[in-house]
Amino acid sequence: MxxxxxxxxxxxxxxxxxxxxxxxxxxxxxxxxxxxxxxxxxxxxxxxxxxxxxxxxxxxxxxxxxxxxxxxxxxxxxxxxxxxxxxxxxxxxxxxxxxxxxxxxxxxxxxxxxxxxxxxxxxxxxxxxxxxxxxxxxxxxxxxxxxxxVEGERFRAVARQPGPALRIITVGRTAPSKGLDVLIEALARWRHDGEWRLTVVGGGTSDSEAAYADDLRRLALGTPVAHRIVFTGRKSSEEVAAVLAGADVFVNLSETGSLDKAIVEAMASGCPVISSNDAFGSIARAGGFAQYVIARTPEAVRAALSELAEMSPAARQALADRQSEIAHRSHxxxxxxxxxxxxxxxxxxxxx
The missing domain is CATH 3.40.50.2000 (Glycogen Phosphorylase B;)
Structure with missing residues (x-):
């Protein structure tokens, strides 16, 4: 090998x-x-x-x-x-x-x-x-x-308990190709009546990616929603599974072209995914949730988050179950x- x-x-x-x-x-x-x-x-x-x-x-x-x-x-x-x-x-x-x-x-x-x-x-x-x-x-x-x-035993679907805030998460390298700046810009201008929190999990794999992570933190600090955004740095697979189990929605704005493993881990965990990723788009269209394939723009992110935030718990659970079933069946x-x-x-x- x-x-x-x-x-x-x-x-x-x-x-x-x-x-x-x-x-x-x-x-x-x-x-x-x-x-x-x-x-x-x-x-x-x-x-x-x-x-x-x-x-x-x-x-x-x-x-x-x-x-x-x-x-x-x-x-x-x-x-x-x-x-x-x-x-x-x-x-x-x-x-x-x-x-x-x-x-x-x-x-x-x-x-x-x-x-x-x-x-x-x-x-x-x-x-x-x-x-x-x-x-x-x-x-x-x-x-x-x-x-x-992905490790199916580790990334199991769990029922989410509704909380006072919508818990948004993204996981992956802090690289420009992941579009984290777009996500922060989208949330900075999101007019949402309820509370929300964003958790950014991941770190850089090079000096340039570490510098980009610093830029992202400065970008977040310059917004009026800085207190709602948390950068955790890199976490182990076990820790990522625990964080996903407590999140309400996973956002991925990758433009790498291939299917990010983090997307599949979120799906398997029962954390509904919205993404601009091409490969996720193919899965979503075949799976009947194509509306969560979005453009990589702040406007598209806000629209998708608003739709998910307004969904009933039963509808959000049905989406989570569908995505999890696909991940565990094929990935x-x-x-x-x-x-x-x-x-x-x-x-x-x-x-x-």
């Missing part, structure tokens, strides 16, 4: 450890070759090999280490299939080895962007898996869409791993 990071402290990639743990219960052994390794605890049948970005190694040195690690693993034990998770460059590097050995390579990709490295990797791998059509935008006969993988980790393993096993047989 190839991936970007094996690190339980990574802001966006820590969830990958749960993938590895789940896969380890289905296969005799797994060797993970990663770009960077941090702290982790994994089952005994999993070995982790880093090409050394955490040590500051140059690209050339990392490439040489990649080949050294791969050949060491293959001399030592039998490998049946290769899974490349969100690191197309490793798929490109592995191609000569695949040609020599006959090993089949399955690439997971989940982003709206289609960089040159992805286009090259797509030509060289045997199969592609992705959550939704919006998450893999190259025309391809190789791709299979298998849903997202849980166990279901995703079952579908992924079906693809991996089929490719292993073809390469045997």
């Amino acid at each position: 190839f991936n970007l990071a094996v690190d339980q402290e990574h802001v966006t990639l820590a969830f990958g450890l749960r993938w590895i743990e789940t896969l380890s219960r289905r296969y005799e052994h797994i060797d993970v070759v990663t770009m960077t390794a941090g702290a982790y605890q994994l089952p005994a049948n999993v070995r982790v090999w880093s090409v050394g970005r955490e040590h500051g190694y140059s690209e050339l040195r990392r490439a040489l280490r990649f080949y050294g690690i791969v050949w060491h693993i293959m001399r030592e034990r039998r490998i049946d299939v290769v899974f490349t998770h969100m690191i197309p460059i490793f798929a490109v590097l592995f191609w000569p080895v695949a040609r020599l050995t006959g090993l089949r390579n399955v690439l997971w990709y989940a982003h709206g962007a289609t960089p040159r490295t992805l286009r090259i990797a797509h030509r060289l791998v045997d199969r592609v898996v992705s959550p939704t059509p919006e998450s893999f935008r190259l025309p391809s006969s190789k791709v299979t869409f298998i849903g997202h993988g 849980t980790l166990d279901g995703l791993m079952g579908r992924l393993c079906g693809v991996l096993d089929a490719e292993a047989k073809r390469g045997a």
Whole structure:
């Protein structure tokens, strides 16, 4: 298996450890070759090999280490299939080895962007898996869409108890692509008779995103509703689940193109979602709640929030139940791993 990071402290990639743990219960052994390794605890049948970005190694040195690690693993034990998770460059590097050995390579990709490295990797791998059509935008006969993988046991739907204020939440990286400035501007001019609170959960993964988070706090402080907006910073998956369980509406204004995992976690938790995300739009139109697919404008945000705020508790619960049912049916980790393993096993047989 190839991936970007094996690190339980990574802001966006820590969830990958749960993938590895789940896969380890289905296969005799797994060797993970990663770009960077941090702290982790994994089952005994999993070995982790880093090409050394955490040590500051140059690209050339990392490439040489990649080949050294791969050949060491293959001399030592039998490998049946290769899974490349969100690191197309490793798929490109592995191609000569695949040609020599006959090993089949399955690439997971989940982003709206289609960089040159992805286009090259797509030509060289045997199969592609992705959550939704919006998450893999190259025309391809190789791709299979298998849903997202949120932890269904953790993100369970719970009934909300009505409170004195509408509890709005957004979760994700504090990056410009997430549209948090639009959300704050929308709420600053929202003429709503009732009380409301906004909780912003998440942090930056780079210096530029950390600077953007500071800009957002300054933007909020400059509005007359600053006392209603709370920035919590990054939270663990367990903490996010608890916060979602106490929220009334989830807002996502992402323009990444692919389906944000945070959207699916909110849906699974029974927290009604409104979003401008393209992939959510496809789900909402098929699921009968297309009115909650909105434009990424302050006006559209205010209109959708007003509609949800004025809904009866029964109507809001019905919307929450519908969204949760879709998330648990098509986007849980166990279901995703079952579908992924079906693809991996089929490719292993073809390469045997």
